[in-house]
Amino acid sequence: PLPSAKKPRFAPPKLDEEILEDRKHGIPAKTLQDTKYCFNIWEEWRKHRQQCTGENIDELHELSIEMLQHWLIRFILEVRKKDGEVYQPNTLHHITAGLMR
Numbered sequence: 001p002l003p004s005a006k007k008p009r010f011a012p013p014k015l016d017e018e019i020l021e022d023r024k025h026g027i028p029a030k031t032l033q034d035t036k037y038c039f040n041i042w043e044e045w046r047k048h049r050q051q052c053t054g055e056n057i058d059e060l061h062e063l064s065i066e067m068l069q070h071w072l073i074r075f076i077l078e079v080r081k082k083d084g085e086v087y088q089p090n091t092l093h094h095i096t097a098g099l100m101r
Helices: 016-026 029-053 065-078 089-100
Strands: none
């Protein structure tokens, strides 16, 4: 038998639009839902903090690494469940990981 054509090791280069489209289909729906949940907690805290202190906190995706670290520490120390109870450490880790996606 003749040798079969070998498949290329690498796929052709992707355009930015193709990458965005692939990401939409490559992320499970539950992960997207969870990320949105974590982001909404951050946004509620951010707005609350701004109202209480008058400080301006940029949108999460606009923060530099230094400012993200600055605000993330405060977020972890200040965030609470809706009933005011403190989150368990593993839940805080989960929320933080969701924000980093």
